[in-house]
Amino acid sequence: MRTIVEIKNMSKRFGSTIALSNVSIEAYEGEILGLIGENGSGKSTVTSIYAGMQKCDKGEMLFEGKPWSPTSMNDALKHGVGMIVQENGTVPGISVAENIYLGEISEYKKGLFIDRKSLMADSQKALDDIGAEHIKAEMVTGALDFQDRKLVEIAKVMVNDPKVLVVDETTTALSQKGRDIIYSIMNKMKNEGKTVIFISHDLDEIMNVCDRLTVLRDGNIIRTFLKVEFEENAIKTSMIGRELQGNYYRDDYGDEVKGKAVLKADNLNKGNQLVNFSFELHEGEILGVGGLSHCGMHTLGKVLFGAEGVESGEFTIRGEHVKSIADAMKKQVGYVAKDRDTESLNLDASIKDNIAIAGLDKFAVNNMLILPSRENKYVNAQIEQLSIKCSGANQYVSALSGGNKQKVAFGKWLGRDSEILILDCPTRGVDIGVKQAMYQLMYKMRQEGKSILLISEEMAELIGMSDRILVMKDGELKKELYRSKELSEADVIQYMI
Numbered sequence: 001m002r003t004i005v006e007i008k009n010m011s012k013r014f015g016s017t018i019a020l021s022n023v024s025i026e027a028y029e030g031e032i033l034g035l036i037g038e039n040g041s042g043k044s045t046v047t048s049i050y051a052g053m054q055k056c057d058k059g060e061m062l063f064e065g066k067p068w069s070p071t072s073m074n075d076a077l078k079h080g081v082g083m084i085v086q087e088n089g090t091v092p093g094i095s096v097a098e099n100i101y102l103g104e105i106s107e108y109k110k111g112l113f114i115d116r117k118s119l120m121a122d123s124q125k126a127l128d129d130i131g132a133e134h135i136k137a138e139m140v141t142g143a144l145d146f147q148d149r150k151l152v153e154i155a156k157v158m159v160n161d162p163k164v165l166v167v168d169e170t171t172t173a174l175s176q177k178g179r180d181i182i183y184s185i186m187n188k189m190k191n192e193g194k195t196v197i198f199i200s201h202d203l204d205e206i207m208n209v210c211d212r213l214t215v216l217r218d219g220n221i222i223r224t225f226l227k228v229e230f231e232e233n234a235i236k237t238s239m240i241g242r243e244l245q246g247n248y249y250r251d252d253y254g255d256e257v258k259g260k261a262v263l264k265a266d267n268l269n270k271g272n273q274l275v276n277f278s279f280e281l282h283e284g285e286i287l288g289v290g291g292l293s294h295c296g297m298h299t300l301g302k303v304l305f306g307a308e309g310v311e312s313g314e315f316t317i318r319g320e321h322v323k324s325i326a327d328a329m330k331k332q333v334g335y336v337a338k339d340r341d342t343e344s345l346n347l348d349a350s351i352k353d354n355i356a357i358a359g360l361d362k363f364a365v366n367n368m369l370i371l372p373s374r375e376n377k378y379v380n381a382q383i384e385q386l387s388i389k390c391s392g393a394n395q396y397v398s399a400l401s402g403g404n405k406q407k408v409a410f411g412k413w414l415g416r417d418s419e420i421l422i423l424d425c426p427t428r429g430v431d432i433g434v435k436q437a438m439y440q441l442m443y444k445m446r447q448e449g450k451s452i453l454l455i456s457e458e459m460a461e462l463i464g465m466s467d468r469i470l471v472m473k474d475g476e477l478k479k480e481l482y483r484s485k486e487l488s489e490a491d492v493i494q495y496m497i
């Protein structure tokens with residue numbers, strides 16, 4: 001069989017995180033190759049490099065036997081390699097048609113004007129062709145729900161008639177209709193002798209759909225299974241392998257949370273992100289919140305920090321309503337956003353400025369006058385407590401590794417003795433050592449009677465750290481699970497999907 005995609009000895013780091021280490025992958029013509037591995041194993045990184053979204057540090061790529069070095073996603077697409085990304089891949093403020101022909105709008109120029117009629121007609125055909133007739137080319141993309149925006153992305157990729165299609169964990173977020181559209185596109189491509197790389201963490205799905213299956217773990221290729229070798233336990237074992245367990249997470253069980261409720265939410269509603277959502281968070285509790293990326297858990301974190309409003313329902317902290325972020329901070333609530341680079345930190349400022357901003361009321365006189373000696377003492381205490389690796393408090397945050405950036409984001413809130421800490425994917429992109437330090441800090445806070453809402457996409461982390469786990473799906477609370485040695489990832493996942 002002819003090899004179409006070849007990746008040889010590829011490596012990639014993000015700061016101190018090794019995302020890929022000497023990864024080699026081959027995909028043939030007329031096949032659906034599965035890529036599977038735990039969260040963070042490198043699946044998105046390796047495929048997005050092949051699809052032109054980012055560069056590797058080291059390694060070689062071939063496409064149909066020729067050297068392959070796309071300069072952008074559009075460049076890759078023009079030359080035959082398309083990818084449907086895991087996250088949202090459309091621009092919200094423009095029409096569906098403009099998204100589909102993004103990068104090629106100039107082809108629709110007639111003099112100074114754009115030939116909107118042809119643009120709309122071609123776009124509508126692209127949508128109809130994949131079975132998404134219900135979406136209209138002239139609609140504003142931002143008004144569509146996640147599934148329909150995904151379908152727009154698929155239409156955009158498919159009008160370019162790619163020879164290689166990468167589908168990155170798209171199906172889990174789609175309904176059966178959306179899934180069927182993707183499956184039929186994949187099968188059609190396979191039958192035409194083209195190549196599909198299909199990424200999913202749903203083992204059943206991937207075993208059904210794929211011809212071969214390559215397993216990644218911690219940035220390494222572990223093994224490739226042929227269809228005849230597909231066997232659930234063997235694949236699982238290679239995915240999980242020798243994992244750091246035990247003292248990595250907390251190891252106490254049966255230590256009941258007895259503290260009173262400090263945060264109460266009653267019937268919160270906000271679009272499809274929060275649907276009649278009620279819960280309580282107690283003193284001395286780590287409350288996990290899990291679900292698929294778009295289940296509403298990230299919105300929940302923002303709402304509770306006063307950064308977003310709700311349509312109905314209310315929540316209180318120690319019996320009082322929260323009016324704004326400033327008000328939440330006054331009530332000793334801290335928040336580390338999932339997207340720390342844009343929401344939690346100011347990268348173009350020093351460590352000192354980042355940490356100090358949340359602590360003003362702790363060291364400034366009347367919240368106004370900043371005494372440099374007090375500020376330095378405050379900031380240096382955080383750098384020390386968290387062992388932030390830096391040249392000093394004045395170093396810019398943009399120069400730090402991912403793990404150390406995350407420590408700065410933590411430091412903002414630890415310093416001001418937050419009583420309630422809302423953490424959204426706090427260990428995303430940080431290495432094992434920093435992860436461990438964060439878990440220890442969270443546990444220490446719990447023992448001091450503080451409360452943590454741990455929103456996470458990592459099942460192992462939720463199970464390993466939480467006293468209780470709320471599982472969300474489509475904005476609803478689907479299940480409440482209590483800390484137990486017996487709790488498995490499958491126990492949690494079954495309520496998410």
Ligand SMILES: Nc1ncnc2c1ncn2[C@@H]1O[C@H](COP(=O)(O)OP(=O)(O)O)[C@@H](O)[C@H]1O
Binds near residue numbers: 041
């Ligand atoms: N832009 C980024 N910045 C920092 N770290 C990243 C970035 N992208 C990925 N990583 C890290 O690289 C590793 C591999 O990530 P990824 O390829 O997204 O894994 P997967 O798709 O298998 O879940 C993870 O540790 C992740 O946190």
Ligand SMILES: [Mg+2]
Binds near residue numbers: 043044045086168169
């Ligand atoms: Mg991924």
